[in-house]
Amino acid sequence: MLPRDTLSRWLAVSVCWARRAGPVRSLSVVFGFLTLTLLGCYALTERGAWRRPSGSDQPPQVRVGRMVRVRLLGGPRPTAKLQITCPYEVRAAANNRLLRAKGVALPASVVRTARDGGIDLGDTHLTQRDILLVPQRDACVVVNGKTYRGLLRIMRTDRGLAFTNQVDVESYLRGVLRGELPKNFHPESFMAQCVAARTYVLYQMRITPRDKTFDVYDNEGSQMYLGVRGEDPKADAAVQQTRGQVCVWNDRGTDRLFCTYYSSACGGMSQRVTNVKPNDPDVPPLRGGVVCNDCYLSKFYRWGPVRIAKKELTKRIVARYPSTVSLGTIVGLRPKELTPDGRIVRIQLDGSTGRNETLIGEDFRLSVGGHVLKSTNFVIETEADAFVFRNGKGFGHGVGLCQNGMETKARRGMDYKRILAFYYPTSKVKTLYR
Secondary structure, X not given: OOOHHHHHHHHHHHHHHHHHOOHHHHHHHHHHHHHHHHHHHHHHHHHOOXXXXXXXXXXXXXXXXXXXXXXXXXXXXXXXXXXXXOOEEEEEOOOOOXXXXXXXXXXXXXXXXXXXXXXXXOOEEXXXXXXXXXXXXXXXXXXXXXXXXXXXXXXXXXXXXXXXEEEEHHHHHHOOHHHHOOOOOOHHHHHHHHHHHHHHHHHHHHHOOOOOOOOEEOOOOOOOOOHHHHXXXXXXXXXXXXXXXXXXXXXXXXXXXXXXXXXXXXXXXOOOHXXXXXXXXXXXXXXXXXXXXXXXXXXXXXXXXEEEEHHHHHHHHHHHOHHHXXXXXXXXXXXXXXXXXXXXXEEEEEEOOOOEEEEEHHHHHHHHOOOOOOOOOOEEEEOOOEEEEEOEEOEOOOOOEEHHHHHHHHHOOOOHHHHHHHHOOOEEEEEOOO
């Protein structure tokens, strides 16, 4: 619009002139005034100098990268069985350049390392070491009998072929939930698990180094990912009903993602994340000390005794930590630090050579076997040729969410947001995208 003082002066002059003129001239003046005003408003609107706010003018929603890279089969291997059940393209992973377009499906074939350094894809030989298979439809990639949504990257490494499923986060979650929860768990448990799993994978995607070619594993090293085989109505509903929702904590006015660890049964109390992962951020939601009286329905709420020969235990420790071979046979185990409820934070290994080494308790447990020693909450007895682990409590590392405790709370009427707030203190659920 025209400036207010200009309009006022123009209107005053016009009125004064109109008093001296006849009716026809007066109407002409009024018409001219209205025309000038409308044209001025139109011009300013076109330039963007004045415009009524509208929804389309609001700041755009922050975009979240949603293509997660999942390392399949536990790691590289020389061969694998591969099938693509629809037409597909073969592209160079580095620059997306089209290498071959296949108008038909790939029948069940063996993909293997080629002698010249490339990749043999069934009867097709490719000189490239890093390829991307792009199917024309979803859920058409079958690796070792498991069907996956999205794309498949095959990269030749020094240890063989690495297979990576590139898939949208929401589709990924459809294949995770049944890998983590029994099908008879409550719908609120599925929704709580879904938000925790989504937060976990988005956090991993953000902290993955640029030179790393995948974000998460398809196994317990990250989250159990079953692909299409894991999809069912209850899991799909949980993904849809919590779409884009994550757990965050407020860091001086900024909502931040954190690594939403979870385990099967805490055994009575959660522990601090830095007890298990010393290099992880010591954030408030993961500082442990959450008393949980609800995981008693787990068959591993209490476990043991477990007896392991000293030679066998030594063999397992050396396989994971070769430097411990200098200990000889491990003849003594001494807890060096305990949590208030009895979890071993650090443990000393005494060897027959007189040497000793100290491991993080969780690393010791996983070395012996995560399904052998269900947790680090146990009492050690030493026999002549064996160790006996008694009075075990819980299953898993005990950081963050307790899945069996979550289920009891859900069946008592607690909704998924309250469950998450209970196990991740100071956190809240926030929607990143819809």
